[in-house]
Amino acid sequence: MMEITLTCTECGSGISIAPTLDAKSCECKICGKEHNIYFTPEHFDGVLKDCPCCQRQDFYKQKDFNRKLGVTLFVTAALLSVWIFMSPYAPYAVAPFLVLYVFDFILFRKLKPIGICYKCNTIFRNVTNIQDIHDFNHEMNDRIVYSDHDFKGEHLDH
Ligand SMILES: [Zn+2]
Numbered sequence: 064m065m066e067i068t069l070t071c072t073e074c075g076s077g078i079s080i081a082p083t084l085d086a087k088s089c090e091c092k093i094c095g096k097e098h099n100i101y102f103t104p105e106h107f108d109g110v111l112k113d114c115p116c117c118q119r120q121d122f123y124k125q126k127d128f129n130r131k132l133g134v135t136l137f138v139t140a141a142l143l144s145v146w147i148f149m150s151p152y153a154p155y156a157v158a159p160f161l162v163l164y165v166f167d168f169i170l171f172r173k174l175k176p177i178g179i180c181y182k183c184n185t186i187f188r189n190v191t192n193i194q195d196i197h198d199f200n201h202e203m204n205d206r207i208v209y210s211d212h213d214f215k216g217e218h219l220d221h
């Protein structure tokens with residue numbers, strides 16, 4: 064089942080929803096704002112063609128990387144490295160970063176790609192047609208976000 068996390072236009076919190084037939088709107092649990100959503104039969108098969116929030120068809124994919132976790136790990140490695148540097152094991156001060164590097168490499172390869180709507184930043188997990196979705200394109204993003212251009216699902220190629 065596709066998992067959808069939309070970003071509240073009012074307060075920026077994430078709202079998790081799953082496609083259900085009768086869902087026409089969902090409420091932000093933080094600020095109470097109602098968001099209209101439109102599911103198509105494709106959403107029930109995990110196929111991402113239309114955004115249920117803004118009805119656009121332009122998405123990009125990226126790894127489902129948890130930035131907070133990444134920062135926490137990096138800070139931990141840095142502190143550990145300083146601590147080792149002050150100890151008699153100073154030559155091994157880079158060890159935590161090596162561990163972090165290997166860990167990051169393994170973790171990164173395991174992460175599943177997610178689809179994201181350029182227009183409204185809604186996140187889609189468990190997308191069955193993820194291979195049809197392209198990587199982030201800066202020009203597309205700028206034109207969608209700043210000049211409200213609608214690519215209608217066509218990927219910009221140069
Ligand atoms: Zn909200």
Ligand SMILES: [Zn+2]
Pocket residue numbers: 114115116117118119180181182183184185
């Ligand atoms: Zn959208």
